[in-house]
Amino acid sequence: MTDRAAFHWDETLYAGSADHYAIGRMPYPGAVADVLRTELALDGRGRLLDVGCGPGSLTLLLAPLFDAVVGIDADPEMLRRADRAAERAGIDNVRWHHLRAEELPGGLGTFRVVTFAQSFHWLDRPRVAAAVRPMVASGGAWVHVGATTHRGEPGNDPLPHPRPPHDEVDALVARYLGPVRRAGRSLLPDGTAGGEEEVMRSAGYQGPRRFEVAGGVVRERTEDEVVSAVFSLSYAAPHLFAERRPEFERDLRALLRMASPNGRFSERTRAIELVVWQP
Template sequence: MAKDWEWDETLYADSAPHYAVGRMPYPPSLADAIRKELSLDGRGRLLDVGCGPGSLSLLLAPMFETAVGVDADRDMIIQASRRASETNATNVRWRQLRAEDLPADLGGFRVVTFAQSFHWMDQALVARRLRDMLDPSGAWVHVHATTHRGMPGVDPLPHPRPPWDRIDELVARYLGPVRRAGRSLLPTGTRAGEEEIMRQAGFTGPSRIEVSGNQIVDRGVDDIVSVVFSLSSSTPHLFAADLPTFETDLRRLLMQTSDNGRFSERTREIAVVVWRP
């Protein structure tokens, strides 16, 4: 990540409704694997940091007495709250705040989870603060997943795969060749070096588990459009006045690839890394 990159509130601006629609859901087998690894029994509290629209929070909440999802983006919290109401998830509450502002009087937790979010944070600071919030026998769980696109391949599927390379080219034509992220650019990508940071913060481990993918998912044009707008590198606000034209070009490209507007992908494997305080 560029040394001068700083988080700002536009990182996922306008993307929350698209995130909830475009991203593939986490499979129930992920919850089963975490339950088994951590011997979860319905007791304790869960904290999901960078919860987005609640995708992981709502999947894991039934395994705890209560759960809290926090996210810096107000619209993500609105989406998460709406989804919780739709699924009658009554043991989850939501807070709009940055991870760097924890503990924020939230108390202690049995498990803290991150999914596709830790790389956006001041990792060393967040790791230190969350270690103090974890029960001594608790766990930090980092879910490494790619839910916006499936595995590449040439094997036959029910429908064509989305033309991701051409979609990337189209985005670059509008936004430039260097990845966008909020008001800044990410010429070298997001942060790495998690293991060193975790050890410096006093965590031990990690243990690792893998959740198999390879499930076939069918998706429509609207789903793929939402995928693109769910990404920090192509959130709707980045296109400014060009947004309608870009969306028209994107939909045209998709219909050129699949004349019935349907696409298929194989889901990717999910890696879960568990650290102990």
């Protein structure tokens, strides 16, 4: 089965998760912007397109590196959250569009850089790769940002507070929703599709160049942040629990309090991979 034939859009994928995503996901470090500024010779000029921008976590970090920025997402709640975050931060060079990646180019024009942060695996990848290629300006770049921001690195080294009990939380989610991973209305027994490099090369891109932003920074996390991190996941989005959501959250908080009675947790951030392609 081809990647395109296997693709099924589901608007409920992150339904109800926007506020939780903004609270529960750890922020991208400033080093992501520093690496891209250096490696792509960004100088404050040109335009950025952030595809699947969510609540604007990466969009707003990179906005100062460009004249103008466009963030698109298929979830209107994510865009409302992103717009509020931009206003609070005093960032006024970003415009948000309620648009699926599969609808590109969407009359948006060309861009110096196009970013996909934790989003490309949810898309009709061959279709999106082909549509975006002519949108990348001469000398420009497509950047995949590979990151895990809802939980930190596993480990046993001592930290100021206990690590969140991620394995136990996953077991609790499975107890409520079943052992097969959920994703909106669908099931993902084998996870999302791989083979990203083949998709990109088939669409005519050159590369990639890879850069790593080191993790290992210790961050303190509150009980509320860990709860939101769970609800920010496609396989644990609030709507999946239906009328049992309050019961699940009570059980989740009880589990977290057993691990840390004062509601404080510590985690080391994970490394982030930046994968750069040229059309």
